[in-house]
Amino acid sequence: MPMNDTALSFLKQLHPYDALPDRAFHALWNDVMFRTYPAGAKIYDLGEELDGLYVIESGQVTVRDENGHIISQLQRKNSFAERGLMKGGIAVTSAYAQDDCRLICIPPTLFHKLRADHEPFRRFFDRKHSTKAHDALGKFDLTRAHVATLMVADPVTCAPSMTIQAAAQKMRDERISCLCVVEKKKLVGILTVRDLSGKALAQGLAHDTPVREIMTPDPRVLSPSAIGSDVLHMMMEYRLGHLPIVEAGKLVGIVTQTDLTRFQASNTAGFVADAARAETTQDLAAVTERIPNLLVQLVAAGNRHDVVTRMITDIADVVTRRLLAQAEEKFGPAPARYVWLACGSQGRQEQTGVSDQDNCLILEDDIDERMLAYFEPFAQFVSDGLNACGYVYCPGNMMATNPRWRQPVSVWHDYFRHWIKSPGKEAQMLASVMFDLRPIGGDFSLFDGLQAKTLKAASANSIFTAHMATNALTHATPLGMLKGLATIRSGEHRNTVDMKLSGVVPVVDLGRMYALQGNLEPVNTRARLQAAIAGEVISKSGGRDLLDAYDLVAQTRLDHQARQIKRGKAPDNFLPPADLSDFERSHLRDAFVVIKTMQSALMQGRGVLG
Template sequence: MNSQQPYSRHADISTQKVSELIAREPLSCPPSTSVAEAARIMRDHQVSSLAITQAGTGTLLGILTVRDLTHRVLAEGRDHSTKVHEVMTADPASLPTNALGSDILHYMLKNKVGHLPIVDHGHFVGMITQTDIMRFHAVSAAVLLTDLAKTDNVADMASISKHIPSLLVQLVGANHTHEVITRLISDIADTITRQLLKIAEAQLGAPPAPYLWLACGSQGRQEQSGVSDQDNCLFLDNSVSSDDMLYFSQMAHIVSDGLNACGYIYCPGDMMATNPYWCQPVRVWREYFHNWSVTHEPASQMLASVMFDLRPISGTSSLHRDLQAETLEMASKNSIFVAHMIANSLLHTPPLGMVRGFSPLRTGPHRGHLDMKLNGVAPITDLARIHALQGRIPDVNTRARLQAAQEAGIISTSGASDLIEAYDVIAMMRLQNQANMIKNGLEPSNYLAPGDLSGFERNHLRDAFIVVRTMQSALSNNYSALR
């Protein structure tokens, strides 16, 4: 299999000709068209913009968007018979068909526009929109997923997974939100895992008992970025025998080794299904959680937090579903356990200095940098997990947890809104920094140099950190009340 060629057309929008990016046939109307008719054309074709061209010549005269109809027609109280030439944007900027995708991205970002006409020797030939750009990237991710689903060997999967960094750069460059980017990247890890499980079953034969492979950590929360190790475990049916364990041990090694070959390095903490501790029947997992909930030690709280971030990837999902409901109910009723979980969640704090500045790392190879994982997204992830525990919320995704906690009344509307916005800022800056590192030929990491940010960005990041610290303080007060 040639692992490079399938992505030459899809992977890098910046090098694509504009003519290859036009998603539909040109749609236009003459300047004498009424705004009512123009609106009907846009509605019927499900588009948000319309080119205004000279009848007979196709010369581009202007552009009309849904925003124009709102701001220049409805808001101004104009009659529906108003001609489009009276409200259109005349002589709009355009690009020729031989321009590159990088020209589109540059112009849209610089001028904050969502529609860009394309012309060929003065004649309108099509429209490029932000939706087209998003569709292009979605197709890129879909191509990776489709090709992964067709593979039956680790070498091909490893070749395909090498495109993940460029996909991250493209998604960040297209201004996708962080939850979209991390979801797509997590979907790729999920697909690789499922294919590796198929390979394992093909090599080992049918499993001797029902099983469920689960992801934890960032993959479990569907929040993987450009830097990911593997965190996983196996839930086995209680009917499994001691003789059957060899099968699942071999399965775990096939999958874990395959993930490592695809760039998901072995977990430094050995939190993987290859570790017998993390490959057990459900009855043992139930005992684990009971012991963690009554043993109030830091290690127990850390292990318990893992339980709440598990997400089934492949197998018999009921092996986890019932236990998840049990543990949420049991844990939420145990005030001492909740208090210790809160204390554990407050160990990671935002890197704020004494005088509204940052407090970067002072020693080590990343001295002078901010750890955007441990001191950035992790404190918010921990807060969201606690709120999910308090509200018995089954979601494991951080943003989904915060939204559900708001709806359940666990967090105030204003508090949830502020924390979600802070999370969006921190998580997005983390991804932007990783994308910049990849573009500069570096291995992406979680370390950000404050000096690389503009003053505007530094202010926003600092404000986001302050929100997180404020929410941690409020949670700490609750912890004091529980003790």
């Protein structure tokens, strides 16, 4: 079935199809097929012969592995089934329509021809399935993980002279199943709950019996350089439930069977599956409270910052959609079409271990007061649920619970039209937030026209883009005198660098400006920078330098948060430069110099093309 003009335009603007020569793209005109599926319908099952590569024109698709676990939830512009096509044309997953879907299907022979003949097409799909992001969708390889990423650092200890009653009370209070027994900073034994029950209680020992009488002396240990397989083998061979980690004779950590279980459970597919099945807000909160541990494991596995933040954001998206479904179960089906959108870091798919909520609702036009009233408690329910799940209320009240951000689509058109026409300070601030909108649940078509029309109007208005550029330069990089890093001078975060406001946000602002200048659709910051380079909004050399600088700053921020979580602290964005080596500080400063250079180029209106 030949493509209609809408589908043709849609596909022609989508990478990697936009990189195909006209002749190659014209081949799609005759060979591509349309497929429509109602909500819940099977698209293909594991082991079936595939009809081709699927591209989602509208709707959402759920992909499951051989165990039925959700490994991805795809939406408009995403493609799927290519992995099966590259492995003999047989499906290696199953796919179902999450809601009503319209798909473009590229036959296998055409898919393989495009891969063989066109480097951008081949590079796109080969890279998509060679990244650590794809590997991380499955279970982490526990056998290759370093012990340092598995262990609990600074375990609770006791002296061998402590009474068994005091030891039992300490375990109870700390909610742990063992104590490491230390004398003169040296590990001399280990005491477990089993020792207390099997030796002390079973033998009727006095409460004041010293721990040394029932502990396991000189326990087996491993060093931090060991790997997960060493832990597994030693635990299985000697039937151990607890394994101390010792370095240079000093106790530095402990690995328990619980730690191994937690590590194996730390994969995004498991999170998505658990969230999708959650019946209550409490169930969802139980899922999201595991996210800090997930962040640590993803960083420890060597995943790049944009992979980690994308995976964490995917969980937030599923949680949001589940809350939307729960809201409709509670208040009844929505009386009008709506689309729930996220802005801020969730909108850009850049959530880390510290995230509040920024969201809004776009409703269909011709909605009456009764219909409008339905969405007030609806929005409150979802926002309250997000807050309970750790996505705290937006301090600026940029949420769908605010009537201003819960309006029909025509009002939203008016909002953006006014901001672009009269770019005052508030308009600049609001536009900065709203240009990062991304639909999460509901009818995405309500947003499509708004996004395209607004981008076109904004990019064409030089006065508006000039004001937005000024607003984008309000966040300075932390560069001090004498080639050093400028730290916060007073207050709670004294002697630290704010890696969000002074590090990541300046690049987020630059990426947004490039998107406005070039009428670019991506919302994710890294994708915006790549699109700006491809579209020659900025020079290749300047753009590549900025990409590298952003990667370093964002990765350093994420590494900092992972270290805090491992130490049992709540993650934040305030990095003490003293935590970094001289080498790391030097490269971080170089990254900030690149960012400042690109800010200066934006201010001069030349985008580093000169």
